[in-house]
Amino acid sequence: MAELVFVGLGLGPGSLPHGALDAIKACDMIFLERYTAPVPDDEISRLSKLTGRAIEELDRTAVEKGDAIIDVAKKGRAALLVPGDPMAATTHLSLRMRAAAESISVRIIHASSVFSAIPGILGLQHYKFGRTITVPFHREGFAPTSPYESLVKNTEAGQHTLALLDIDAEKGRYMTSREGIEALMTMEKKVGGDLLARGALCCIVARAGHGDCAIRAGPVQEMLRFDAGEPPHSLVFPAALHFLEAEALVAFAGAPKEILKGK
Amino acid sequence: MAELVFVGLGLGPGSLPHGALDAIKACDMIFLERYTAPVPDDEISRLSKLTGRAIEELDRTAVEKGDAIIDVAKKGRAALLVPGDPMAATTHLSLRMRAAAESISVRIIHASSVFSAIPGILGLQHYKFGRTITVPFHREGFAPTSPYESLVKNTEAGQHTLALLDIDAEKGRYMTSREGIEALMTMEKKVGGDLLARGALCCIVARAGHGDCAIRAGPVQEMLRFDAGEPPHSLVFPAALHFLEAEALVAFAGAPKEILKGK
Numbered sequence: 001m002a003e004l005v006f007v008g009l010g011l012g013p014g015s016l017p018h019g020a021l022d023a024i025k026a027c028d029m030i031f032l033e034r035y036t037a038p039v040p041d042d043e044i045s046r047l048s049k050l051t052g053r054a055i056e057e058l059d060r061t062a063v064e065k066g067d068a069i070i071d072v073a074k075k076g077r078a079a080l081l082v083p084g085d086p087m088a089a090t091t092h093l094s095l096r097m098r099a100a101a102e103s104i105s106v107r108i109i110h111a112s113s114v115f116s117a118i119p120g121i122l123g124l125q126h127y128k129f130g131r132t133i134t135v136p137f138h139r140e141g142f143a144p145t146s147p148y149e150s151l152v153k154n155t156e157a158g159q160h161t162l163a164l165l166d167i168d169a170e171k172g173r174y175m176t177s178r179e180g181i182e183a184l185m186t187m188e189k190k191v192g193g194d195l196l197a198r199g200a201l202c203c204i205v206a207r208a209g210h211g212d213c214a215i216r217a218g219p220v221q222e223m224l225r226f227d228a229g230e231p232p233h234s235l236v237f238p239a240a241l242h243f244l245e246a247e248a249l250v251a252f253a254g255a256p257k258e259i260l261k262g263k
Numbered sequence: 264m265a266e267l268v269f270v271g272l273g274l275g276p277g278s279l280p281h282g283a284l285d286a287i288k289a290c291d292m293i294f295l296e297r298y299t300a301p302v303p304d305d306e307i308s309r310l311s312k313l314t315g316r317a318i319e320e321l322d323r324t325a326v327e328k329g330d331a332i333i334d335v336a337k338k339g340r341a342a343l344l345v346p347g348d349p350m351a352a353t354t355h356l357s358l359r360m361r362a363a364a365e366s367i368s369v370r371i372i373h374a375s376s377v378f379s380a381i382p383g384i385l386g387l388q389h390y391k392f393g394r395t396i397t398v399p400f401h402r403e404g405f406a407p408t409s410p411y412e413s414l415v416k417n418t419e420a421g422q423h424t425l426a427l428l429d430i431d432a433e434k435g436r437y438m439t440s441r442e443g444i445e446a447l448m449t450m451e452k453k454v455g456g457d458l459l460a461r462g463a464l465c466c467i468v469a470r471a472g473h474g475d476c477a478i479r480a481g482p483v484q485e486m487l488r489f490d491a492g493e494p495p496h497s498l499v500f501p502a503a504l505h506f507l508e509a510e511a512l513v514a515f516a517g518a519p520k521e522i523l524k525g526k
Binding site for chain 2: 008011013014015017019020021039050056077078084085086087088090093094096097100101104105108109111112113114116117119120121123125126127128129130131132134157158186208209213244247248251252
């Protein structure tokens with residue numbers, strides 16, 4: 001038995017699939033990462049109690065190096081707990097490849113993820129979403145404009161855009177909706193665009209899948225002033241709306257009624 | 264207390280979020296639909312045992328009419344169990360809107376979904392997926408070519424395409440990977456395209472999120488002959504691959520090694 005089980009914790013407390021509890025209990029060691037999304041300390045204690053097992057946190061370097069996990073999996077069974085869906089972050093693909101190369105069998109227990117949850121929270125249709133973008137924190141020598149350019153391309157093609165916001169786990173920093181909008185506005189100025197300047201509709205989703213999930217929609221300049229509270233936050237920029245989608249944004253997210261008439 | 268809880272069953276047995284068990288137990292009536300994806304009878308019995316509650320199945324007409332659910336939710340608490348993520352299917356948006364209009368508070372318990380799971384199962388990057396398409400069964404007077412056209416547009420823009428396959432729950436029919444590929448080939452002939460005829464790479468994902476999930480990748484003509492077994496099936500047509508993505512398809516899905524050199 002050489003096995004590595006990737007287990008999704010899903011979005012927020014209580015989201016771990018119930019079938020995963022037995023799978024976790026059967027493992028020799030249980031590792032956890034929380035650099036791809038926040039997991040509060042008390043949620044880790046709760047999981048430890050539920051499964052009756054100690055949970056060892058690994059940082060990004062340790063997960064990417066992978067030795068600690070592979071050593072356990074080679075001789076028995078290891079679990080890696082991952083926020084959201086366990087294979088949504090590309091960072092875990094290398095570990096899975098390495099396990100396969102060492103003849104360790106891999107099992108994936110899927111869970112809820114922003115990719116599937118956010119369109120539905122807003123009442124928007126999955127089929128109308130184009131490519132997802134990620135808005136990065138400003139780093140020395142790293143100032144891409146490609147996220148903004150993808151947003152414009154999606155919008156012109158009539159496709160909604162999900163914008164994921166950066167996380168700097170080491171510093172405990174989660175990009176807020178405001179910082180995300182500002183970063184996109186900076187990119188827009190750099191490339192000389194006007195989508196946002198013209199008052200594009202913007203949706204904020206705060207704490208998707210948590211009990212206190214909050215959503216808000218309106219012109220991007222207004223959303224820039226909106227305080228969405230605790231992280232994580234995500235943004236959605238809808239393209240042309242179906243009538244039902246517009247109704248949902250007005251009913252659930254406080255969008256202005258003018259969007260019901262089209263723009 | 265007037266509440267309607269949309270509960271995601273996730274993909275396959277054991278995928279219900281563990282926190283949903285208490286939420287379900289607290290409801291006056293528990294409804295279930297399985298017309299947006301299959302849920303086996305024994306999974307319903309298992310859920311009924313786990314929660315200690317009877318589960319009443321509603322067909323599409325009853326869910327879309329909504330009266331049975333709204334009547335319970337108005338006076339207390341109703342749950343609607345939905346395969347996958349409960350808000351991924353657009354069919355439930357109307358019920359949510361009606362609940363809001365009748366001052367019934369709505370709670371959403373998210374779960375795993377093909378939208379988030381399938382890219383990761385194949386080792387493909389979420390960020391590289393364009394618009395999702397759905398391949399419909401042939402129906403009298405309904406023969407759209409738009410799914411094929413969206414596939415071509417995604418591919419030309421360097422974006423992968425997830426193709427969901429149709430379900431006819433009344434007839435218990437689930438489109439197989441073979442039928443899906445055939446339908447897309449028919450559309451291609453109709454519009455005079457050649458993406459598939461030229462041997463595009465195609466991935467089959469059968470039973471995503473189930474214990475016996477199977478994946479396979481190769482030229483579309485070869486995939487046409489592949490028997491993927493029990494439904495549900497989905498297809499993915501990758502555009503230009505990152506080297507790691509190509510490696511993953513070779514390692515996990517039996518894709519030909521030539522894709523490692525680019526095409």
